[in-house]
Amino acid sequence: MPSHPVAETVASLMPRAKEELAELVAFQSVADFDQFPRSESEGAARWIADALSAEGFTDVRLLDTPDGTQSVYGHLPGPEGAKTVLLYAHYDVQPPLDESAWTTAPFELTERDGRWYGRGAADCKGGLIMHLLALRALKAADGVPVAVKVIAEGSEEQGTGGLERYAEEHPELLAADAVVIGDTGNFRVGLPTVTATLRGMTMLRVEVDTLEGNLHSGQFGGAAPDALAALIRALDSLRAEDGSTTVDGLPGDGVWDGLQYDEEQFRADAKVLDGVRLTGSGTVADRIWARPAVTVIGIDCPPVVGATPSVQAGARALVSLRVPPGVDAGEATKLLQVHLEAHTPWGARLRVQQVGQGQPFRADTDSPAYRAMAEAMAVAYPGERMQYAGQGGSIPLCNTLATLYPKAEILLIGLSEPEAQIHAVDESVSPEELERLSITEALFLRGYAAG
Structure with missing residues (x-):
């Protein structure tokens, strides 16, 4: 000292x-x-x-x-x-x-x-x-x-x-x-x-409904719309092939020009498993400080233990979106909601509730x-x-x-x-x-x- x-x-x-x-x-x-x-x-x-x-x-x-x-x-x-x-x-x-x-x-x-x-x-x-x-x-x-x-x-x-x-x-x-x-x-x-x-953030609770109640997958599976599968498809649309966040209308190409974060050091700090690639493009600093990042922080679905062969009538998730300076969190919330509505398949019913927000x-x-x-x-x-x-x-x-x-x-x-x-x-x-x-x-x- x-x-x-x-x-x-x-x-x-x-x-x-x-x-x-x-x-x-x-x-x-x-x-x-x-x-x-x-x-x-x-x-x-x-x-x-x-x-x-x-x-x-x-x-x-x-x-x-x-x-x-x-x-x-x-x-x-x-x-x-x-x-x-x-x-x-x-x-x-x-x-x-x-x-x-x-x-x-x-x-x-x-x-x-x-x-x-x-x-x-x-x-x-x-x-x-x-x-x-x-x-x-x-x-x-x-x-x-x-x-x-x-x-x-x-x-x-x-x-x-x-x-x-x-x-x-x-x-x-x-x-x-x-x-x-x-x-x-x-x-x-x-x-x-x-x-x-x-980075600012917005948090949404996303609920998808397709049926009045769960159905036997052997009797109805293949034609009955699965709410959990619909939710997964909608959530998957928030990521590009390389893992970059993709929300329609939200810029994702920001650049960080300050202190840089060595990729190997980041892998060690984040405890990334051997052989697993980092997500996104650009420098690590670009990705974590200058660009939006979506995370599914919770999802409700049947646990593996005790699961029954059922087509799910409803499913829900909690989605967090981090946004960099220069992006209004309220506008990002609207874009995220519109994106999810546009990418929810099969006419499934989507409900979105905002549960938190903070500006960058x-x-x-x-x-x-x-x-x-x-x-x-x-x-x-x-x-x-x-x-x-x-x-x-x-x-x-x-x-x-x-x-x-x-x-x-x-x-x-x-x-x-x-x-x-x-x-x-x-x-x-x-x-x-x-x-x-x-x-x-x-x-x-x-x-x-x-x-």
Whole structure:
């Protein structure tokens, strides 16, 4: 670690940070209340509110957002005339998927091979701890030189837009000169990276019906229209032969001109099996940061075990479409729906319901805040220069903030580097990255205040 008073303070706080992250990870705060208790999310929100109060935040609130979840807000006043910086993270997490596939329990922070494992350790409960570490390091030195607002979202992973709508209804609440979104990650461990673009997303529930009820495949198969087969045909139309996303009317030839992603490194990061080809064309960076990408993230059909010889009367799927900056997510939603309608065979009845949406984002990397971040990263990562990368995922709040506060400078950093395996089994965080990025954020706040 760098030799610097702030770095020394952060290092001394790391044992406490691990204990606190363990407490946060223990909450099963998945904002799908049909499957996970609402009390788990509410408990995580209260934990964050208590932590902010303990750090001297004078205005701490639990915000009931329109999607039925809670976000946590806190305000720490700064010196007179100081700039205001908004620090963002989210405490809701993805479901653990197959809990039996985890090496250790998903909601129990466990140290193994130099990393801390647990759902949300990197995405994004670790981001909240990063913010706390940075503020504590500054308080232990000569104080926090800016006014600070913290917003911890409770439904980012669900894409249900609760915090975005709340912010639009209370536009003064999150106003700031700069915003640090702690929900992305370095390109790789040890390479300081800010995320300059985010793909937006839309999510559709697609249902296909063909019959009044299932039929015996021996008696009716061959002429009776199979709803599951119709759904598969419609979904298959969303991919070209090379695996590229093909939605009628949606451009798919974007080019990324920033940091490139070596194909062999990507195969290793994505754990692609030997002999399996990557999908799409162009560079890896083109495909994951500059072009649309469709994914069938769920499908309802009979399981193999217990299946009967039946022609299916109905089937449904959940389809996600990621869209790059320059593409409106609402327009992409319309194009996706029209495409599915046009490619559903045999006159099968199609119903489409939108269940989530977020706009893409592009940052202004020429701003003073980015210069302050570059200087901070150079100290926290000796011998390295700040890099610019894209992010295939979306953070819906970014565009809301950019619209509400067009003069605010928005920066995206975080702990979700490739080894973190966010959204997958065995998610983890690198404690070294947590330490270095906490140093970075503290030095950024100091440098931004002085700039």
